[in-house]
Amino acid sequence: MKLSTHVFQRTSDQGMPIISVDNPVASLELSLFGGHVLSFMPKRDNRQRLWLSPKAVMDGSKPIRGGIPLCWPWFGQASQADLPAHGLVRNQMWQVIRVDDDMDETRLQLQPKQCSGPGFVHSAELTLELLIGHQLSVSLITRNTGQQAFTFGGALHSYFRVSDIGKVKITGLQGPYQDKVQNTLMDTSPSPYCIAAETDRIHLTQSADISIVDAECATQLHNQGHDSLVVWNPWQEKSAHMADMSANGYQQMLCIEAAITQGLELAPGQSHTLKQVIA
Ligand SMILES: O=P(O)(O)OC[C@H]1O[C@@H](O)[C@H](O)[C@@H](O)[C@@H]1O
Structure with a gap:
């Protein structure tokens, strides 16, 4: 089904509605289950x-x-044991509420069926806005x-593709972080910042610009509206115990x-945008 010149909806082999964007400058796929971006290729x-x-x-x-799981209205474990980790919206169907096509950018807006x-x-309204162009801009907008x-709380829980984790360096992250693997607070971030073991870190920082420098290329991130940047790789042993990770x-x-x-407090009528731009 065609939604606009560059936007189509199809049903996957597993029966899930998938939105495909293919415009002159980029392509993207998104599952309406979770409002979940699956791929982005400029x-x-x-x-x-x-x-x-x-x-x-x-x-x-x-x-x-x-891809990009959307965590909202909490990040990580819930306050009650029987509630899902990372919130209520990555487990539900979203709907497209707006599509705008331009020659070099496609704008998509989606909302989940339920925000509470x-x-x-x-009483909250949650909107995912994607600008798909030379770069991908992902905004999660919360309105009271x-x-x-x-x-x-929440997160844009983006999984980036790297050619070899052993050769990756992260630039732009400095200062203290909470190490969830060691359960300690560390005073300073590693420099150079490499990943060589299970990593689960909450950097309490509003730093905006981060690069993932690979052996062959670099992915640039610009973040906004966050109080933390989380770095996660489950590494070998933990992956082996996860049914949806290959060895x-x-x-x-x-x-x-x-x-x-x-936790961010939002007064009646106020909005907040959590944003990550991927280039
Ligand atoms: O397996 P999930 O629920 O998708 O979470 C993956 C990871 O997400 C990260 O954000 C958390 O810091 C980790 O602790 C967690 O393991």
Whole structure:
């Protein structure tokens, strides 16, 4: 089904609605389950920026491993044990509410079916806005539509494709971080910043510009509206216990997440945009 000149909707083999964008400068695929970007490739270099696990479950029974999972209205474990990690929206269907096509940019807006549920009983509106052009801009916009302030968190949990994790350097991250593997607070970030073991770190920083420098190329990230940048790679042993990761999958991926981990209060009528631009 054609939604505009450059935007199509199809059904995947597993019965999930997939949105495909193919404009003169870039291509992108998104699953309406989770409002989840699966791939992004600018045509100037035809290099896939995102990593999607070959074992990702794509039938809507669990969140998709890879691409850009949307975590909202909380990041990480919920306050109650029976609620899902990373919030309520990566497990539900989203709908396209707006498509605008231009010669060198496509704008898509999507919203989830439900913005409240167990663990978050507030009046909120959540919109995902994608600008698909020479770069990909991903904005998650939270609006308080009620009469009471609320506090929320979240993340753009992007999985980036790397050619060899052992050769990657991250630039632009300095200062202290919470190490979730060691359960300690570290005073300074490594320099050079390489990944050589399981890594799960919350950098409490509003630093905007980060690069993932690979042996062959660099992926540039510009982040906005975050209080933290999260760096995650499960490494070998943990991956082996994850049904949706292949044995060596960790070697080709690195998550750098624009996140709100500290809780952000939003007054009635206010909006907040969490944004990551990928180039
Ligand atoms: O397996 P999930 O729920 O997609 O989470 C993956 C990872 O997401 C990261 O953001 C967390 O910091 C990790 O602790 C977590 O393991």
